[in-house]
Amino acid sequence: MRIPCPFCGERDLQEYSFLGEAGLKRPDPEASDAQKQFHDYVHIRKNTAGTTSELWLHTYGCRSWIVVQRNTLTHEIFSSEFASDTLKELTK
Amino acid sequence: MKYSVFSLIHQAIRGQKDWTPAWRDPEPKDEYDIILIGGGGHGLATAYYLAKEHGLKNIAVLEKGYIGGGSVGRNTTIVRSNYQEPGNIPFYELSLKLWEGLEQDLNYNVMMSQRGVLNLYHSDGQRDEYARRGNAMAMHGVDGELLNRDQVREMVPFLDFENGRFPIQGGLLQRRGGTARHDAVAWGFARGADSRGVDILQNTEAKQIRVENGKVVGVETNRGFIKAKKIGIVAAGNTTRVAETAGLRLPIESYVLQAFVSEAIKPLIPCVITFGAGHFYISQSDKGGLVFGASLDYYTSYAARGNLPAVEDTIEEAMAIMPGISRVRLLRHWGGIMDMSMDGSPIIDKTTIEGLYLNCGWCYGGFKATPGSGFCFAHLLAKDELHPAAKALRLNRFETGHVIDEAGTGAQPNLH
Numbered sequence: 364m365r366i367p368c369p370f371c372g373e374r375d376l377q378e379y380s381f382l383g384e385a386g387l388k389r390p391d392p393e394a395s396d397a398q399k400q401f402h403d404y405v406h407i408r409k410n411t412a413g414t415t416s417e418l419w420l421h422t423y424g425c426r427s428w429i430v431v432q433r434n435t436l437t438h439e440i441f442s443s444e445f446a447s448d449t450l451k452e453l454t455k
Numbered sequence: 456m457k458y459s460v461f462s463l464i465h466q467a468i469r470g471q472k473d474w475t476p477a478w479r480d481p482e483p484k485d486e487y488d489i490i491l492i493g494g495g496g497h498g499l500a501t502a503y504y505l506a507k508e509h510g511l512k513n514i515a516v517l518e519k520g521y522i523g524g525g526s527v528g529r530n531t532t533i534v535r536s537n538y539q540e541p542g543n544i545p546f547y548e549l550s551l552k553l554w555e556g557l558e559q560d561l562n563y564n565v566m567m568s569q570r571g572v573l574n575l576y577h578s579d580g581q582r583d584e585y586a587r588r589g590n591a592m593a594m595h596g597v598d599g600e601l602l603n604r605d606q607v608r609e610m611v612p613f614l615d616f617e618n619g620r621f622p623i624q625g626g627l628l629q630r631r632g633g634t635a636r637h638d639a640v641a642w643g644f645a646r647g648a649d650s651r652g653v654d655i656l657q658n659t660e661a662k663q664i665r666v667e668n669g670k671v672v673g674v675e676t677n678r679g680f681i682k683a684k685k686i687g688i689v690a691a692g693n694t695t696r697v698a699e700t701a702g703l704r705l706p707i708e709s710y711v712l713q714a715f716v717s718e719a720i721k722p723l724i725p726c727v728i729t730f731g732a733g734h735f736y737i738s739q740s741d742k743g744g745l746v747f748g749a750s751l752d753y754y755t756s757y758a759a760r761g762n763l764p765a766v767e768d769t770i771e772e773a774m775a776i777m778p779g780i781s782r783v784r785l786l787r788h789w790g791g792i793m794d795m796s797m798d799g800s801p802i803i804d805k806t807t808i809e810g811l812y813l814n815c816g817w818c819y820g821g822f823k824a825t826p827g828s829g830f831c832f833a834h835l836l837a838k839d840e841l842h843p844a845a846k847a848l849r850l851n852r853f854e855t856g857h858v859i860d861e862a863g864t865g866a867q868p869n870l871h
Contacts, residue, residue: 364754364762367791375761375764376763376764377764380753381753381754381755381869383708383867383869395623399854402853402854404868405703405797405853406706406797406853406866407704407705407706408695408705408706408707408708409695409704410695410705410708410709410755412570412693412695412696412708412709412757415755417754417755430826433754435709435755435756435757435758436758437758438756438762
């Protein structure tokens with residue numbers, strides 16, 4: 364698997380670290396059901412079989428956080444963008 | 456047909472013509488008391504113990520592929536109970552005790568071999584940690600011995616004890632641990648369940664769990680709708696996909712783990728050896744092949760095949776403890792899908808939907824748990840109460856804070 368980094372170009376999987384599902388929204392700690400919401404935020408995952416958005420860190424490259432669109436059934440990669448650009452959209 | 460030395464002699468004389476299939480291939484009935492989704496080791500063991508321990512007959516096991524084609528046929532066959540956390544030790548010890556009587560119980564040779572599991576330590580801190588784990592095991596009546604370097608050297612002299620970076624200082628040995636023949640475990644449980652009346656439905660995929668008024672009514676499959684009073688999800692790496700058809704969202708992520716077998720060599724490795732400075736485990740099969748594996752590929756996957764960085768990492772770890780095998784050729788390697796839970800421990804529990812039960816989160820430790828998981832899940836399905844040995848393996852433990860985190864890495868499944 365080779366992942367295209369928006370800054371460095373296509374690089375080997377070994378240069379990256381995987382965090383997980385992108386677009387999780389940190390709950391409001393003041394909410395009345397904050398405990399339930401934080402449980403879901405920390406533990407519950409979509410675990411999609413198919414195309415996902417996920418967060419990777421280009422650890423041994425430019426150290427950018429990127430959002431990668433990837434198919435978990437085939438390992439096909441469709442796109443990657445700087446997380447700083449896309450996360451605002453995803454967590455709206 | 457009961458297998459014995461007499462049946463072998465009889466068949467030898469008859470030219471092996473009278474053997475019968477080990478299990479039937481029945482048509483699905485319209486309705487079952489219990490449907491288990493997933494015909495892997497755990498699903499078959501559950502069906503077997505439901506029939507044997509609880510006298511239930513009207514049970515179906517749905518398998519989308521064939522028996523022995525999933526993780527039960529893809530693992531590195533290690534059996535042990537050297538855990539540390541209070542919620543885990545009684546469960547895995549129950550499982551190991553079942554392993555010890557499994558062949559007589561099933562009338563099937565699963566080639567259970569208690570050759571010992573040796574966890575190497577490489578530093579003073581790790582020795583203390585292993586001593587603590589050994590003490591926790593001893594307090595639950597589980598066997599474990601802390602060995603120093605000379606004792607380890609006597610057992611397995613071929614290791615690289617003087618490795619510059621990770622010198623081997625000793626190990627924690629569980630003599631009752633070992634290996635078993637993974638396919639035979641699937642076949643033995645399938646045969647045992649089938650002979651007690653369980654219908655094993657291969658090539659039958661659960662498409663949709665149908666829920667009405669908060670209660671399960673049945674499963675939509677590629678062979679039509681089948682009614683059920685109770686449904687157990689035992690779908691390992693595909694748990695999320697099955698559970699979401701009933702509207703459940705789970706603390707599970709699926710990852711790919713690779714395993715490896717080398718060409719056969721003469722007997723070398725007398726036990727299971729694990730590398731403490733990384734995550735590498737190796738044993739030798741009765742055919743002579745070295746069976747080994749290491750960590751997950753670190754990204755979520757349903758592909759059942761991995762990538763080369765994990766292969767390289769595994770081989771590097773092998774070289775760190777056993778440089779002597781560097782010229783042994785790799786015969787095969789493959790991947791399987793792991794249902795990684797958020798604390799690295801399994802879940803055997805009811806769900807919020809009436810009649811729907813869950814058995815998942817085995818991470819990459821499911822094989823050793825096969826009989827125990829089946830035994831405890833059968834208890835839950837039959838009696839609607841948790842088995843005492845599995846009472847900590849709750850689904851809601853992430854909400855209540857009673858997580859069982861052996862590795863201490865938190866809610867990051869790929870680090871367990």
